[in-house]
Amino acid sequence: MNNKTSFFLWNLRINICSFGSTSFRRTMKVDPLELHKPTLIYQNRTLKNFLFCNSLQKSQSSVRFFCQSMSIFQLEGNEIQKRSLNTLISTSVGKLLHRRQQSFDSQCFLMLHTTPQIDVDGLEKMVVSAEHDLSQKEKQLDFVRHRHLIQQCNSMSDVLDMFSKFPKLSSCRYLITMWKIAKNMSEDQRRFERQLLYEHPAFNQLCNQVMKDAKIVKLQQLMFTLYSLIKIGIPQNTYLIQVLLRVVQERINECDETCLSVLSRTLEIMEESKNVDALRTGLRLLVDKQIWTLKHILTLQTMMRCIGKDAPYSLKKKIEIKAIKELNKFTPVNSQHMFGALAAMNYRSVVLLNECSKMVAANIHGCPFWMLINMLQSCKDLQYQNLDLFTAIADYVTTTFDMWKMKQVLGILFHFESLRFRHIDLMNLFLKRVLDESQFLNQKDILCILNIYSSLNHFHECKDQQFFEVITNALNTYLPKLSSLNLLKAVYCFCVLKHFPEEFLNQLFQENIINELLMSDIESEKIEYMLHQVSACLELEDISALKSTAIPLKECSSAPLHSNTLVENILLNILEDKGLFLKNVQLPHNYFVDFELKMDSRRTRVFPISDADAFMADSDILRVALVCVPRNAFCFASTHPRGGLQMKMRHLKALGFHVILVNTLEIKKLDLKAAVTFLKAKIFSPEAFPTATKFAS
Structure with a gap:
């Protein structure tokens, strides 16, 4: 062997x-x-x-x-x-x-x-x-050596030059590097670099190489490449982008969480097209399948912004449940971003919004301006109001007022106005700054300030007259340039604030401007309403110099704007006689009163409408107007009437009425017995309750 x-x-x-x-x-x-x-x-x-x-x-x-x-x-x-x-x-x-x-x-x-x-x-x-x-x-x-060389490039053209020397390196790597360079440029510089990119001889070669590599590179790399191309500004209808979209459609089942996040960010910034819509539909199906396996809150929020408002309700509900389950993982930044994510989905989840509001309010200091604006805009879109959140934001801006630019505070106040939120301290501080820095205001700023302070019916006890003078003088420099519509808006805001600058009124009442406004097809109903209100001010307010001015306006229909059956039933329970009040009373100057009563001057007795003059002299009869107002007629979380309602109350008083406001939302929350007590206290003075009981019994 x-x-x-x-x-x-x-x-x-x-x-x-x-x-x-x-x-x-x-x-x-x-x-x-x-x-x-x-x-x-x-x-x-x-x-x-x-x-x-x-x-x-x-x-x-x-x-x-x-x-x-x-x-x-x-x-x-x-x-x-x-x-x-x-x-x-x-x-x-x-x-x-x-x-x-x-x-x-x-x-x-x-x-x-x-x-x-x-x-x-x-x-x-x-x-x-x-x-x-x-x-x-x-x-x-070679890859490591070339990667270091790419990192030394200073422009997108430099990257293409490097591609010409080393074409074997991953084409996706070159495009991703281009975006890393481009995102630090200004928009003008990026536009110039993009033009040089198109003219570079190696650009077409790189695009062809990207299309060849699309099916074999890692999907994550492909996603980043598509995102980079869109952010650089390559037109979406180009053959390159459409090919990559088709390849992503074919490989979408390979997506992991990172790919889903990048794809969502890409589709979010892309315009609507057949391939984009098809990919968004596929993404929705994939999210619906993988929703419970997602680990990162930021990925979830990115997908929420991408799937859009027309996503199925069942998918939105799943996302809400997933987010609620992950609430213990939320950071303050996650809570801030959740407002925008829900608004992008058009899904009002009160539970999520309330929890996020608590965290945002507790960590508001240091929140950047753009995030504050995004959250307030999202609240408006979702019709969500949270007093603690709004107060925390306003207090934060008030305590750090000196570090904010005037236009930034104006932007925050503008969004507060759209949410009907009136923060007295912040509005007073801003008014003082307007007085000190009025020379920095442009036409748009002045009109915005007038709209905010008139809409929220905000006055400063010591600075009103000075404020009117400064704003009037600042806007007067733009008077020759004001469009007819902006002139009308400015005059209307002045009227709401009970200020009547003659130069603006004279400019508005020129025949050619009135005709131009009446013939306008844009905001025609709003224009007619504002003209009616200005006309009422001319006749009912103390403006002797302009009382003779007449505006040719159409008469409004005598039909009631809305029915208040609930309040009518409560009145019947109190008075037990329909003859003691009138409903849906139309008055001059386009005003309606929901209910009218005739009472004695002390508001202890109610007289029948037909026989009121027989009981006592006209001077002793008090006309009482019950005006039913919705919740949005008041500033948020207060009984402070907004500008339009305040002006109506002034005009009704000028017409001889004692005005009683009835908040319909408060009435609806009460049962019948509590509602009767509530309205009786509104109508009768405290000393009249024994007499009032007689009508209610």
């Missing part, structure tokens, strides 16, 4: 020596950047010495090549046994013939063992693997 073994080894030696044309030499690959492990290549002579001189002379050491799915020969006793290795096995290592690192990333391992074993079939596999390993490492080295 020993003769057989000797014959086999001799035969093996002859066969290996016959590979003269193959260069098997053991060398070390030089790596100047020290980024790779040493690579071994074998040459005929070294391998012969290694296998036979060392292995045969030293009976206690041998070479073993452990590779996946390979056969090895092992000497057991006097016979040679053949067996297979299907897995990589790490055994104790003896003395290596050449120093090298202990960690290997190739599939072949060179190790010493006490038993002589030689694998001839695995030898060629080892060589091929080593050459493949060398090729991969060289590619990796």
